Amino acid sequence: MKEAKKQTFDAIIIGSGQAGNPLAFALAGQKMNVAMIEKGKFGGTCVNTGCTPTKAYVASARRAWEIRNASDLGIPNPKLEKVDLRKVKERKDKIVAGSHDGLVDGLRKESRITTFQAKGFFIDEKTVQAGSSILTAPNIFINVGTRPRIPQGFEEVEYLTNESILELEELPDHLLIVGGSYIGLEFAQIFRRLGSKVTIIEMSGRLISKEDPDISVRIREILESEGIKVLCNSHCLEGKNNPKGGVTVLMNCGGEQKQASGSHLLLATGRQSNVDLINAPAAGLKVDVKGFVQVNDTLETNVKGIYALGDCNGKGAFTHTSYNDFEVLKNQLFGDKKRKVSDRILNYALYTDPPLGRAGMTLAQAKKSEKKILFAEMEMSQINRAREKGETKGKMQVIVDQETEQILGVAVLGIGGDEIIGIFLTAMYGKLSYKTLMNSIQTHPTVTELIPTLLQQLKPLNASS
Known part of the structure; x- marks a missing residue:
């Protein structure tokens, strides 16, 4: 069999995510x-x-x-017929096609970008194989992201992930969700x-x-008020397919054997690199115990000329942190080299309704x-605008450094x-x-007032309180 000829590039990007895509155009812009x-x-x-796609579903559910x-x-409450999930x-x-197709069109129109629809993997520190193609470049950028993590005990069960659940065309009669974190809670309220x-x-x-315990309690109350059942302290989880269809999750709740049965099962137990x-x-890349590529403050790995951006480097798990990775790297490659990963302030949102906006420290972290x-x-019930809208669930919290007067952390659970x-x-x-x-x-009248x-x-916070 004839050996594939190496194709030489100035840069190789493995993964077309929120850091890799703008980086490709930025590199092409530098010829x-x-x-x-x-x-x-x-x-x-x-x-x-x-x-x-998930925020499109949030909007429909809202x-x-x-x-x-x-x-x-x-x-007067109009009658809502059964929702047509299709x-x-x-x-x-x-909506997804508009974004996806626009990106693909842009990549194909850029003459300096060559796309390879294939799995990419290293042969050595300067060479990558993509399908049957062998590529080499002095600079390689890894932007491969993460995928749903499937826990032990569920390998043989019919399950959904955050990806496959978006392809359903019929509403589940009873959706079981294993995992009470951000992805699981959003889908719980949506469905x-x-x-x-x-x-x-x-x-x-x-x-x-x-999150801080009181925020967790508030979110549970919000979900339960809409008829969602929550089972915490559920250990030794195992799933099995039911003979007549559907799935049962077996659990050990506080030493008592319990089970829950449903028509569908969503596994929302985190992501893996x-x-x-x-x-x-x-x-020769260093990878930590969780499977993330180790990088320095400017996103270079232990191998000169290889960089890792986005979720796969363990420095963030959000679109905005991935894009910031691109901005940091662009600055390091073509700018004044002043930007670095440690400059950013942790922030994210949980898109339940009402949503949770978070920035900086939690209260527990501040106490430590x-x-x-x-x-x-x-x-939130103290805000006129929230009362006028009839959406008063939640609260705001703020943490301040008494000596510097700077804001250290904020939680806004509410409309x-x-x-x-x-x-x-902005203030931070x-x-x-x-x-x-x-x-x-x-x-x-606004909520921000x-x-x-x-x-x-x-008021001063006693660390022991």
Whole structure:
């Protein structure tokens, strides 16, 4: 068999995600010839199976909820016929296709970018195989992302992941969700609002255990108020297919053997790195125990000329952190070399309804620090705008360094929380005194007008309290 001829490029990118795509165009803009390798759909998780499609589903579920609850605002409650999941999916597919097709078109029009629709893996530190093609370049960028993690005990069960559940065309009668973190909770509320019965099964003692306990409690109350059943402290989980269809999850809840049966099972038990698919040892790359490529503060690996961006480097698990990786690397390659990964402030949102916006430290983390802390919280029910909208669930919390007067952390659980968090982030990145926000005049009537009032309530926090 004739050996494949090596194709030489200035740069190779493995993975077409939220860091890899803009990087390809940036490199091409510097007159570099780029090989872009993608084993799945161009655009990565966010465009195809993550943010874009799931938020389209969130919007459809929200509209169904609004119709069912119209009478709360004095409007006769119209009858909502059974939701047609096929129509919801068609809308999602159209939105996804617009983003995906636009990207593919852009890649193909750029003469300096050559695309390879194949699995890419290292042969050595400067050589990558993509399908039957052998590629070499002095600079290689890894942007391979993550995939759903399937826990032991469920390998032989008929299950859904965050990807396959988006392809359903009929609503589940009863959706079991193993995993009470961000992905699981979003899908729980989506399918409950669309008309499915939903049960969440979580191993730990509370939902989204990375959050402060009171936030976890509030979110559980919100979900349960919509008829979602929550089973925490569910250990020794195992799934089995039922003879007549459906799935049963067996669990040991506090020493008592229990089980839950449903028509469908969604496994939302976290993500695992795709680095195991690219033969990292062949390039001499250091990979940590969780499977993430180890990188420095400017995203270079232990091998000169090889960089890792996005979820696969363990430095973030969000679209915005992946894109920031691109911005850091672009600055290091073509800019003043001042930007680095450690500059960014952790922030994200949980897209339940109401959403949770989070930035910086949690309260638990603040208590463990050696800083003198100021803390304040206020109920969303104290905001006129929230009352007028009839959406008063949740609260705001803010953590401040008493000595520097800078905001260290914020949680906004409530209507508009995913947007409001941006105001606090601006102050945090600008290293503003909290007093600047406290003395600001926010527009009335809005939810953000609570921010100055919230900051006026700041009091010293006892670390032991």
